[in-house]
Amino acid sequence: LDSASRHWLVEYHGCDPAILNDRDRVRLLLREAAEAAGATVVAEVFHPYAPHGVTGVIVIEESHLSVHTWPEYGYAASDFFTCGDCRPELAHQVLSQGFAARRVERMVVGRGLRGAGASLSVQEHVREPSAD
Amino acid sequence: LDSASRHWLVEYHGCDPAILNDRDRVRLLLREAAEAAGATVVAEVFHPYAPHGVTGVIVIEESHLSVHTWPEYGYAASDFFTCGDCRPELAHQVLSQGFAARRVERMVVGRGLRGAGASLSVQEHVREPSAD
Numbered sequence: 001l002d003s004a005s006r007h008w009l010v011e012y013h014g015c016d017p018a019i020l021n022d023r024d025r026v027r028l029l030l031r032e033a034a035e036a037a038g039a040t041v042v043a044e045v046f047h048p049y050a051p052h053g054v055t056g057v058i059v060i061e062e063s064h065l066s067v068h069t070w071p072e073y074g075y076a077a078s079d080f081f082t083c084g085d086c087r088p089e090l091a092h093q094v095l096s097q098g099f100a101a102r103r104v105e106r107m108v109v110g111r112g113l114r115g116a117g118a119s120l121s122v123q124e125h126v127r128e129p130s131a132d
Numbered sequence: 133l134d135s136a137s138r139h140w141l142v143e144y145h146g147c148d149p150a151i152l153n154d155r156d157r158v159r160l161l162l163r164e165a166a167e168a169a170g171a172t173v174v175a176e177v178f179h180p181y182a183p184h185g186v187t188g189v190i191v192i193e194e195s196h197l198s199v200h201t202w203p204e205y206g207y208a209a210s211d212f213f214t215c216g217d218c219r220p221e222l223a224h225q226v227l228s229q230g231f232a233a234r235r236v237e238r239m240v241v242g243r244g245l246r247g248a249g250a251s252l253s254v255q256e257h258v259r260e261p262s263a264d
Contacts, residue, residue: 075245120141
C-alpha cells in the first residue's frame with residue numbers, strides 16, 4: 001500500500017434533493033464513482049438518516065470514499081481518500097453530475113509519508129463556479 | 133442532523149507497529165474513540181490490508197470515523213467527521229494514546245453550511261510536539 005495518499009474533501013451545493021434522499025441512488029452513484037476512480041471495493045455501508053439524508057462509505061483497497069447528504073439543503077459532503085493509482089477526480093465527476101450539483105467546493109490535502117512538513121498540506125482549494 | 137460539521141484530519145507518527153497491525157485492537161480503539169466522542173455508532177467495517185495494515189470505518193449518526201494504518205512505517209491516518217455535540221478531540225486522545233504515537237499532526241476543517249466562504253476552512257493546523 002502506497003503511504004503517500006491524496007485526500008479530496010468535496011462539498012456539493014445546489015443538488016437535487018430527491019437524489020440526495022434516495023439511499024439506493026446514492027449507493028449506485030458512490031459505487032460508480034469508485035469504479036470510475038479505478039478503486040477496488042472491499043466493503044460498503046449505507047445508512048439513512050432520520051428524517052432526511054444518507055450516509056455512505058465504501059472501503060476500498062486504496063483507503064475509502066464517503067458521502068453524507070443533507071437533502072433539505074441540497075448539500076452533500078464527500079471524501080475520497082486514496083493512494084496509489086486511483087483517480088479521485090473521476091469519482092468527483094460522477095458525483096457532481098449524479099447529484100446535479102450547481103456549485104462545488106473542493107480541497108485536496110496531501111497525507112502520509114511525504115517528507116517533513118509535506119503532510120496535511122493543502123494542495124488545491126477550488127470553488128466552481130468561482131465567485132463573481 | 134446539524135449541517136455545520138467539523139472534520140478532523142489526523143496523522144499519527146512513531147506508533148507501535150504491532151498495535152497498528154492488529155485488526156481487533158484497532159477495532160476496539162476506534163470503538164472506544166467513538167464512545168469517548170459521544171457518537172452513536174450505526175455500523176462498522178474493518179479490513180486487513182495485504183501484507184500489512186488495517187482499514188477501519190465506523191459510521192455514526194453524526195457522520196463517520198475512519199482509520200488507515202501502515203505498521204511498516206509506524207503511521208496511521210484518521211478522520212473524525214462529526215456534527216452536533218460530538219467531541220472529536222476525545223476520539224483523538226484515545227487513538228493517540230492507544231497507538232502510542234510519538235508525533236501527531238492534525239488539521240481541523242470546517243464543513244457544511246456555515247455561510248459564504250466559511251466551508252472547507254482550515255480552522256486549526258497543529259504539529260505536536262512542534263518542530264524545534
